[in-house]
Amino acid sequence: MLEIGIIGLPNVGKSTIFNALTKAHAEVANYPFATIDKNIGVVAVPDPRLEALLPVYSRGERIPKSTPTTIEFIDIAGLVKGASRGEGLGNQFLAHIREVSAVAHVVRCFEDPDIVHVTGRVDPINDIATIHTELALADIGTLEKRLERLRRSAKASKVDADLVEQCETVIDELSAGIPARNSQVALPQEFPLLTAKPVIYICNVSEADLTQDNPYLAEVHKVAADEGAEVVVISAKIEQELTELSESDAQEFLGDLGIETTGLTRLINKSYALLDLLTFFSGNTKEIHAWTVTSGTKAPAAAGKIHTDFERGFIRAEVIEWDKAVEAGSISRAKTHGWVRTEGKDYVVKDGDVIQFLFSV
Numbered sequence: 472m473l474e475i476g477i478i479g480l481p482n483v484g485k486s487t488i489f490n491a492l493t494k495a496h497a498e499v500a501n502y503p504f505a506t507i508d509k510n511i512g513v514v515a516v517p518d519p520r521l522e523a524l525l526p527v528y529s530r531g532e533r534i535p536k537s538t539p540t541t542i543e544f545i546d547i548a549g550l551v552k553g554a555s556r557g558e559g560l561g562n563q564f565l566a567h568i569r570e571v572s573a574v575a576h577v578v579r580c581f582e583d584p585d586i587v588h589v590t591g592r593v594d595p596i597n598d599i600a601t602i603h604t605e606l607a608l609a610d611i612g613t614l615e616k617r618l619e620r621l622r623r624s625a626k627a628s629k630v631d632a633d634l635v636e637q638c639e640t641v642i643d644e645l646s647a648g649i650p651a652r653n654s655q656v657a658l659p660q661e662f663p664l665l666t667a668k669p670v671i672y673i674c675n676v677s678e679a680d681l682t683q684d685n686p687y688l689a690e691v692h693k694v695a696a697d698e699g700a701e702v703v704v705i706s707a708k709i710e711q712e713l714t715e716l717s718e719s720d721a722q723e724f725l726g727d728l729g730i731e732t733t734g735l736t737r738l739i740n741k742s743y744a745l746l747d748l749l750t751f752f753s754g755n756t757k758e759i760h761a762w763t764v765t766s767g768t769k770a771p772a773a774a775g776k777i778h779t780d781f782e783r784g785f786i787r788a789e790v791i792e793w794d795k796a797v798e799a800g801s802i803s804r805a806k807t808h809g810w811v812r813t814e815g816k817d818y819v820v821k822d823g824d825v826i827q828f829l830f831s832v
């Protein structure tokens with residue numbers, strides 16, 4: 472499961488965004504520690520290609536059910552200055568961040584005298600630095616604990632001696648403000664470093680600033696560019712309002728605002744790019760389904776997303792590109808055009824592939 476942890480200082484709009492995303496009812500309140508529990512929401516990934524495939528698998532009046540692929544968002548509260556030393560909610564947030572695939576870091580770029588800012592004024596760069604420091608301190612703590620043991624085993628093991636050196640380099644980098652994801656050394660995967668996670672900055676701007684320039688955005692873009700992170704500009708308030716409208720009213724509202732896609736859609740698209748994910752489709756007359764895999768996934772592993780038997784008993788895959796399937800109007804017609812390819816176990820799945828797996832168990 473692809474999980475995105477929403478982090479940021481209190482009162483930046485995390486829960487508002489989370490609620491808009493999940494249309495669930497996590498607590499939203501003008502109070503720093505309103506959301507103590509880890510809130511998890513599963514969100515459908517909007518993909519117009521899925522609906523476009525419906526006619527391909529329809530039989531007369533019978534239209535299959537369509538099931539989108541999903542992404543999980545976790546509203547992680549509790550990050551404040553000093554959190555790595557146990558301030559505020561303490562460091563329970565650390566465990567939550569460790570579990571996610573990527574971090575969506577919400578940065579307050581809206582002014583509102585009614586909404587308390589933890590430091591008293593809107594200052595995204597300072598806020599980002601505060602969070603970076605807490606995450607870096609937590610990582611340094613993790614590495615130092617590891618080093619205690621590694622230094623002992625390093626006497627007998629060259630591998631561990633090298634690890635000691637690598638850990639020390641990463642600690643130096645972290646102390647200099649360089650997150651582990653930008654490190655020169657690649658520590659083994661099992662090191663649970665928070666600053667190693669890919670990051671998307673969500674700039675939460677006021678309604679008006681969605682279509683006009685906001686003085687803070689350039690600053691955040693610069694920080695992100697230096698780190699190789701993504702940026703999404705959204706207005707949490709608008710996302711919240713959009714969830715209360717019918718689909719046609721929402722479209723009209725977006726049109727009035729002069730924007731094409733919702734913040735949710737942009738956030739998911741960026742998450743996909745950041746995590747190197749792609750979508751493939753499977754279908755029959757009953758159901759068509761979108762699935763998410765990491766780029767580079769081979770056909771048998773992709774089949775395993777649908778059912779473990781498909782992977783275990785994989786024989787071959789019949790693959791057609793999404794737009795070709797739509798153009799043909801049905802799989803049998805696509806076959807007569809010669810647009811359906813037979814692929815074996817070494818086939819690397821591509822974004823937009825429509826795949827039928829043949830298997831035997």
Ligand SMILES: Nc1nc2c(ncn2[C@@H]2O[C@H](COP(=O)(O)OP(=O)(O)O)[C@@H](O)[C@H]2O)c(=O)[nH]1
Nearest residue numbers: 481482483484485486487499500501583707708
């Ligand atoms: N004016 C304005 N208020 C916002 C915006 N986003 C969130 N808020 C308000 O700020 C307060 C804190 O938001 P919340 O989502 O609970 O922040 P969290 O502490 O980061 O989870 C709530 O009263 C929200 O309604 C925004 O874009 N503009």
Ligand SMILES: [Mg+2]
Nearest residue numbers: 485486506548
């Ligand atoms: Mg909250």
